[in-house]
Amino acid sequence: MPLNLATVWEAAAETVPDADAVVCHPVSRTWREFEDRAARLAAALGELGIGAGDNVGLYLYNGNPYSEVTFGAFKARAAPCNVNYRYLAGELRHLLDDADAKAVFFSPELADQVDEARADLPLLRAAIQVGEPGDQVPDWALDYERLITGHDPAPPIVRSADDLWILYTGGTTGKPKGVMWPHGALVGTMVSPFRALALPLPETADMVKSNIEAIYDSRRVSRQLAASPLMHGTASIVALSTFTQGGAVITMPERSFDADALWRCVERDRATVLTIVGDAFGQPMADALDAAAARGEPYDLSSVFMIMSSGVIWSQPAKEALLVHKDMKLVDSLGSSEGTGTGMRISDRKGGSATARFTLGENAAVFKEDGQPVEPGSGEPGILAVGGPIPIGYYKDPEKTAATFRTIGGRRWSVPGDWATVETDGTITLLGRGSACINSAGEKIYPEEVEEAVKAHPAVADCLVVGVPDPKWGEAVTAVAQVEGDASDDEIIADARTRLAAYKLPKAIVRTDAVQRGANGKPDYKWAKQTALDSLSR
Known part of the structure; x- marks a missing residue:
């Protein structure tokens, strides 16, 4: 454009x-x-x-x-x-x-x-x-x-x-x-x-003005409450669109998420659209509504038309807990910083699809590794790609740009690494990233970075870091570590805190006699994840 x-x-x-x-x-x-x-x-x-x-x-x-x-x-x-x-x-x-x-x-x-x-x-x-x-x-x-x-x-x-x-x-x-x-x-x-x-999508400044006049005449002005941080794409990409419609972007003064503060803000500032990141936001929001209703002081949700989430899977049960209090559109958007519009899942009181099931976007596709489309209903996993208006690449990184922004079938696609299967009805089931990256409450966390911080403690001989399923965070950062000495878990985590932002710190440390690696020294994350799951399920 x-x-x-x-x-x-x-x-x-x-x-x-x-x-x-x-x-x-x-x-x-x-x-x-x-x-x-x-x-x-x-x-x-x-x-x-x-x-x-x-x-x-x-x-x-x-x-x-x-x-x-x-x-x-x-x-x-x-x-x-x-x-x-x-x-x-x-x-x-x-x-x-x-x-x-x-x-x-x-x-x-x-x-x-x-x-x-x-x-x-x-x-x-x-x-x-x-x-x-x-x-x-x-x-x-x-x-x-x-x-x-x-x-x-x-x-x-x-x-x-x-x-x-x-x-x-x-x-x-x-x-x-x-x-x-x-x-x-x-x-x-x-x-x-x-x-x-x-x-229409505006192509001139005059079209911008006529669109905004029409929006105000129809009283469909967007008042977006950016409940999630504007430093992340989830809220910020929606904010760019809100401003382009002549709407308002609302933020809260609190430095950490407070579900009751959010609903008070909705009441006070008449928010119509809320942007959140999955269950880490959605479940506390539902709990706050439950508690307010139980004490006979329900929040006024009359202004809310839609809640949007991206960056992490938003479970259907968490959505249904919100829909108890108001019928609204709950939009689970599948995309990434490298491309939007990959897929979407919309729920309301009429129903919604299962967790991780999305309708494929009009500019999106699922390809096999040889570049051929995945056949619907085959059960074969493929890699998600999105075309149309996409970024030009990564800043100062032509190698990673070439790996992510690929030409397939004569068309340029963004392929950030999500895998999915294609169902017979054309919808997709998201499988996740094909790497060891951990996604905790929408934050992407690199195992290698956390591993190095944990291993800096003199009592830690070796360590691998994985994400394990967690109802609040999506994935919880977990360190599988070979510890030699009498250092406590709290001491090891406190030491890592001096090198890492708090959200990257392990939520738990699973101790093992030896960390399993390949003959070439590469980490065995499959073993580490299973070890963590086995230990934490006891």
Whole structure:
């Protein structure tokens, strides 16, 4: 598509200037304010020498500034790059170095990690603290609010649909990789939400305006509550579409997930669409609704039309527990940072498909390893691929780009590594990634990284890390370790905590006399997983 998202959102601001654009209690900003602040930030970035072709890191918690920084970077033609706010200094340093980041925006609570990392980032021109007016700012950092108030708005400019949004993902192996999404491809992925509104996918700024006018006339304005972090694709990709429809993105001020806080936010801010990540969100949300109803204080869910999940399987029982309280669309979207629209599963009170069963997307297919389509009903596993508007590849990694973005049958596909079978009715059953990558509550975790952190303890002779099924997390990180000495599990995990973000830490350690490896020294993850399952089931 020929559109740049900054230009699209400028058109939205012209069309509905007084409507909400971003909301995070107690602060809400209209589209006029949203655009003005982003334009001032774009001017500040320009003064720092940051513009077309440059990248900036967003090391931020959810909140209005996350979207403001994204818009401001787009206006300046720079690419915003997500950074996991759970990263410690070493992990932060690696990502910002890999991204060639010229600036990093960070929440005040994360200042120590930025301070530790910045000395080893020669390309970094600015570290910008995003806090409240009057917050103390380190002498090595710039104040976000002062940057905005200290600059006049940058005027609109001509931009390219080839400008980038870079979404860092763990992928299936190795260190995090930056998925390069051109703006035009991102707009192209929005065909389904516009089709649901009986509107064409916009190709010009005037079409953006006419679409938004139609949406407001029909009172079908999206108010998306990003319950999951905007640093992940699940919430952020939907947010890009919400803004393109002239809607509002709502976030919560809490630093950790609280199901009751979510439902209070729904009531207060009249959210229509919620974005979550599977059972880790959905089950506590249902439990909170149950408890509220039991005490005679049910939450007002009248505004909610849809709950969307991606990134991890969302079980049918967890969905049914929510549907007890309101009939709504529960959408389980199958996709990845490398491509959207692979498949979808929709449930409501009329029913829904079994867990892990999806309707294949119109641009998706399942191929055998020889590139031939898998025959429906054959039971033969194949690898999922999605075509259409997809990324151009991984940032600075042509080898991994060639491995994931492949040409099959003369067409370019994104093949991130999910396997599935095709049923006789054309639906697919997801089998999972064909690697040892662990997916815990939507977070991708590399076994090798955790293994090295655990083995750093002097009592650990060897270790393999696997994911085991868990009702809350999807998969729980589990270390199968050869421990020599009297160190306790808590001591080993506490030691690893000094090297890893908390979400990567093992939930359990299974002790074994020796860690089984192949003759070539490669890990035997099949053995490790079975060992963990056997031990934990006792």
